[in-house]
Structures are given as structure tokens and as C-alpha cells.
Amino acid sequence: MKTPHFAIIGSGTAGLATAILLAREGHQVTIFEQVEELSPVGAGLLLQPAGLAVFEHLGVLDQALKLGAKVTGLEGKLANKRLLVNSHYHQAGNNLYGLGIHRSTLCYILTQKLAEYSSHVTWRMNHHIERIEEQPHEIRLFGTDHQQHNFNDCFDAVLIANGARSQLRPKAWVKVDQAYLWGAAWSIVPECLNLNPEILHQFYDRSKIMMGVLPTGAIPSAPQQRLSSVFWSLPTSQLQSFLKDESAKQQWLKQVSDRWSDVAEWLEQLLLDEHNQPQWLSAQYRDVVMSRYGQGRIGVIGDAAHAMSPQLGQGANMALLDAWAFSQSLHAAQKNQQIDWSMLWQHYHQQRRSSTQFYQFLSRLLTPLYQSDHWWAGGIRDLTFPWMYQIPYFRKEMAITISGLKTGMFQHMSYQQIAEYQHNQNVLIQNNQSLPEYD
Numbered sequence: 001m002k003t004p005h006f007a008i009i010g011s012g013t014a015g016l017a018t019a020i021l022l023a024r025e026g027h028q029v030t031i032f033e034q035v036e037e038l039s040p041v042g043a044g045l046l047l048q049p050a051g052l053a054v055f056e057h058l059g060v061l062d063q064a065l066k067l068g069a070k071v072t073g074l075e076g077k078l079a080n081k082r083l084l085v086n087s088h089y090h091q092a093g094n095n096l097y098g099l100g101i102h103r104s105t106l107c108y109i110l111t112q113k114l115a116e117y118s119s120h121v122t123w124r125m126n127h128h129i130e131r132i133e134e135q136p137h138e139i140r141l142f143g144t145d146h147q148q149h150n151f152n153d154c155f156d157a158v159l160i161a162n163g164a165r166s167q168l169r170p171k172a173w174v175k176v177d178q179a180y181l182w183g184a185a186w187s188i189v190p191e192c193l194n195l196n197p198e199i200l201h202q203f204y205d206r207s208k209i210m211m212g213v214l215p216t217g218a219i220p221s222a223p224q225q226r227l228s229s230v231f232w233s234l235p236t237s238q239l240q241s242f243l244k245d246e247s248a249k250q251q252w253l254k255q256v257s258d259r260w261s262d263v264a265e266w267l268e269q270l271l272l273d274e275h276n277q278p279q280w281l282s283a284q285y286r287d288v289v290m291s292r293y294g295q296g297r298i299g300v301i302g303d304a305a306h307a308m309s310p311q312l313g314q315g316a317n318m319a320l321l322d323a324w325a326f327s328q329s330l331h332a333a334q335k336n337q338q339i340d341w342s343m344l345w346q347h348y349h350q351q352r353r354s355s356t357q358f359y360q361f362l363s364r365l366l367t368p369l370y371q372s373d374h375w376w377a378g379g380i381r382d383l384t385f386p387w388m389y390q391i392p393y394f395r396k397e398m399a400i401t402i403s404g405l406k407t408g409m410f411q412h413m414s415y416q417q418i419a420e421y422q423h424n425q426n427v428l429i430q431n432n433q434s435l436p437e438y439d
């Protein structure tokens with residue numbers, strides 16, 4: 001068989017992780033990225049145990065642990081100081097933990113790994129893909145290069161990994177594609193030691209006020225300086241004025257101070273340093289639901305396939321799980337020196353569909369309880385959550401859910417299953433014979 005040549009559009013978490021797994025298996029990969037240089041901005045994110053299992057599978061976990069910040073759980077406090085959310089990874093399984101990490105660190109770790117397979121990887125930075133055409137035995141990509149010249153190139157298959165705002169995902173597969181009305185302002189600050197630095201701390205008052213402090217470790221260029229990310233939830237219509245307007249930030253500080261004075265004290269200390277004022281950025285989210293993630297020689301992965309609000313902190317994990325599942329499915333679908341594309345997507349949907357549906361459903365259900373103008377939303381949350389935490393079954397299920405391991409309402413994967421899957425490829429191929437048909 002001729003070595004298949006894959007095109008990957010987008011070098012975010014999904015694109016980079018998939019490129020590593022494909023190149024490691026000896027496939028040729030060309031990555032198209034529209035920006036000139038990989039320098040992802042934005043605050044840190046929380047990698048859940050499921051994402052860290054993929055990191056172990058990729059062979060980058062040790063490096064990630066050196067730079068990131070180990071997180072043992074999530075605590076969410078109400079204005080009356082009562083703990084509303086109190087989930088810890090050990091409730092889902094011994095030795096499980098999360099990792100706060102900067103986007104730039106995540107990108108650095110994945111590109112370093114990819115460099116180990118450089119003979120299998122071609123980079124096309126500053127190349128914007130505009131259109132994809134599926135032909136009988138190949139895929140043709142059309143785009144513009146760094147000099148604004150048009151180009152087109154042929155590949156055996158393409159993975160669309162160009163993020164939540166993708167215009168490339170096949171329109172016929174898109175069921176929902178809409179922006180959320182609420183987003184967040186983010187800032188990276190020196191590590192917060194006033195709060196336990198192994199916990200993601202959140203603060204809520206009804207569904208209109210929400211703040212978070214996430215330990216995110218260091219960036220590669222300054223490994224000694226530990227950092228935290230602060231986010232403040234706002235309707236998207238107010239984000240720009242918050243970023244520009246000093247009085248909006250003063251009002252924010254007052255709102256925090258009226259409710260959580262210990263956190264406000266820490267923030268006030270930060271703001272005293274005139275030369276090191278927090279730089280704020282805005283983040284907006286989309287909700288994207290697709291009827292399928294791949295067919296024939298075209299696949300869609302990462303946020304392009306299933307963008308959601310970051311309420312459950314699953315986006316990067318899901319991108320990593322997509323990469324893992326795609327490489328497993330490709331392996332299972334290689335028979336007689338050929339790739340059986342329909343078997344590949346059947347296997348992929350079997351691995352990813354119900355898990356993705358579960359997290360998208362939950363994210364849609366929970367987001368208005370934390371970010372909305374509904375007068376009743378916060379009250380329902382504040383009544384039901386403490387009740388659920390009293391019941392050991394729900395406590396454990398919540399921890400498994402946050403861990404990113406759920407594959408449906410009543411099922412989940414184990415960390416080891418993801419981390420060690422590469423040693424069990426033969427088992428996977430045998431199991432594949434009993435897969436149900438995916439329509």
C-alpha cells in the first residue's frame with residue numbers, strides 16, 4: 001500500500017495531537033495553519049484525566065507535568081460561603097488528577113513531540129484553506145498562501161480541525177451552529193497562593209455572577225514563574241467595555257469584595273503593582289452539534305466538530321480524545337493494505353458519538369445555571385446540587401463526568417484503556433468485527 005497522505009487543517013490541540021499519532025504510525029501528514037507563527041494566546045485551561053490519558057498515550061505526560069499545575073479537584077463557593085460544588089478527582093478513581101496548563105505550553109509540548117517525526121510531517125504555515133473537494137480517490141484542498149496566491153493540493157484524506165468557527169465542516173452534517181450569549185474575560189496573573197493551589201476555585205452568585213481562579217503552572221520561556229488564570233463571566237455584549245473601561249473593572253472588584261473578601265484582597269494586591277497590571281482578554285463560545293463526524297475521506301475533529309461552552313472544561317480533552325479515537329479507528333480499518341473508510345468512521349462514531357453527545361447535552365443543560373439572566377436558574381442549582389452531593393452515587397458520577405471519561409449516561413472508560421490502548425491494537429481489530437452499524 002502507498003503510504004496514505006493526510007491533510008490536517010488547523011494546528012490547535014486536535015490537529016497537533018492527531019498529527020503526532022498519524023506520523024508515529026508512519027503516515028505522511030501535511031498541516032495547514034492560517035497564522036504565520038504558532039503562538040496561541042488566551043488563558044490557561046484544565047486538562048481532565050481523560051485528556052491526560054491521551055497525553056500519556058502520546059508520550060508527553062511527563063513534560064506536561066513539569067510545566068503544568070496538578071489540580072486535585074474543583075470547589076465552587078456561593079456568596080454565603082457555602083460550598084456548592086465540591087468534586088475531587090479521587091472520587092472518580094485512585095490516582096486521577098487534572099492539570100492546569102497554558103495554551104502556549106500545551107502547543108509547545110505537542111509541537112516538540114511532533115518534531116520527533118519530522119520526516120513524516122510537512123508544515124504549511126500561513127496557508128488558509130477555503131474549500132475542500134472530494135473526488136473519487138482523493139481530496140483536493142483549495143486555499144491561499146502567505147503571498148495571497150491561490151493554490152490547490154491533493155491528499156488521500158483530510159481532517160478538518162480548524163476550531164469552533166469552521167466554515168469548512170460539511171454543511172449537511174451541521175445540526176446546530178450558534179454563538180452563546182455569555183462569554184468571559186480572562187487574565188493571567190502570578191500564582192494565587194491565598195487559595196489552595198491544587199484546586200480550581202469558582203465563585204457564584206445566582207446565575208449572573210461567576211468567577212474562577214485556575215492554577216495553570218508555567219510557560220516554557222519562564223519555567224520558574226508559576227501562574228494562575230482568572231476568569232470573570234459576562235454577557236458577550238459587555239465584554240468589550242469590560243476590557244477597555246477601568247470603571248467596569250472597579251465595579252468587578254467591588255462585586256467580588258462584597259461577596260468573597262479574601263479573594264478580593266488578593267486581587268487588590270495584584271492591582272497595586274502598577275508595572276504589572278493584569279492584561280485582560282475576552283473569550284466567546286459557540287455551540288456546534290453535528291449529525292456525523294466523518295464520511296469517506298473527510299473527517300471533522302475538535303471544536304470544529306463539537307464546540308461547546310467551557311462550563312464542564314472538556315473542549316481540549318475532547319479534542320485529544322478525538323485524536324486518539326481517530327488513530328485507533330484508522331488502525332482498525334486498515335485491511336489488506338487498504339483503508340476501509342466506512343469501517344473507519346463506523347469505528348470512530350462508536351468511540352466518540354455517545355460520549356460527545358453526553359457532554360454536549362450536559363453542557364447545554366448546565367450553562368444557563370451559571371451564565372444566564374434567568375431569575376430561577378441559580379436558585380434551582382443552589383437547591384439541587386447540595387442534595388446531589390449527599391448521595392455517594394451522584395458524587396462519584398459527577399467526579400467521573402468532570403474527569404472526561406464518560407461515554408454515555410451510564411458508562412465510562414477507564415484512564416488505562418486510553419493511556420495503554422496502543423499496546424492492544426490486535427484486540428481492537430478483533431473487537432471491531434462486532435461493531436454495530438453506524439448510520
Ligand SMILES: Cc1cc2nc3c(=O)[nH]c(=O)nc-3n(C[C@H](O)[C@H](O)[C@H](O)COP(=O)(O)OP(=O)(O)OC[C@H]3O[C@@H](n4cnc5c(N)ncnc54)[C@H](O)[C@@H]3O)c2cc1C
Nearest residue numbers: 010012013014034046129162163283302303314315316317
Ligand atoms: C475561555 C475558554 C476556556 C476554556 N477552558 C477549557 C478547559 O478548562 N478545559 C478544556 O479542556 N477546554 C477548555 N476550552 C476549550 C478548548 O480551548 C478548545 O476546545 C480546544 O482548544 C479546541 O482545540 P481545536 O484544536 O479543536 O481548535 P483550535 O484550538 O481553535 O485550533 C484551530 C486552529 O485552526 C486554525 N484555522 C482556522 N481556520 C483555518 C483555515 N481555514 N485554514 C487553516 N487554518 C485554520 C486556527 O488558526 C487555529 O490554529 C476553553 C475554551 C475557551 C474559549
